Amino acid sequence: MENWPKRKGCVMVANHQSNFDPLLVLSVNDYSLYAPLGFIAKEELKKSHLARRFIFLIDVLFIDRNNPRTAITTFQEAKELIRxxxxxxxxPEGTRSHQQEMQEFKAGAFNMAYQSYVPxxxxxxxxxxxxFDRKYKGKKDIHLIFHKVIEPSEFIKLSTDVLSKQVFNITLIVKLKRTLI
Structure with missing residues (x-):
């Protein structure tokens, strides 16, 4: 948690294993110390009966994955919220993996950080x-790791493809270490 900037807008990028992931991060967000969390989500969540009740209680901006151009407007709105x-x-995987293995990060997901010039x-x-997997009964060993912040001055000259791979590797290396322990 010490890597989360205090009372400052930023972009948080994570792998995505289950529908529970946003709730995990929300549950550790101490609003007296850190900026409240908002999310970029797929448009289809608006139609989900269960998700619809939740997503309108917090800041959620939507992207239509069938029309990637909507991301431009969504990232502009996100920039305003970050301020x-x-x-x-x-x-940035674009969907849940439902497993330990991560899928490739989509480079376009990082445009929000470039546009906002935030960590x-x-x-x-x-x-x-x-x-949600019935074969894992009893205590679940779930971890959230907040890595060292990447400042805008460190990534602004990188392409989104390079940054995407860099962040993917940061999150993947820790996953590999954790599974070997």
């Missing part, structure tokens, strides 16, 4: 896929 300040979270916090979520 309030908000921590805007995005899951990026890479986050590794470990074992959240076990929450």
């Amino acid at each position: 309030i300040p908000r921590t805007m979270m995005i899951f 990026i916090i890479p986050v590794t979520i470990i074992n959240s896929y076990q929450i």
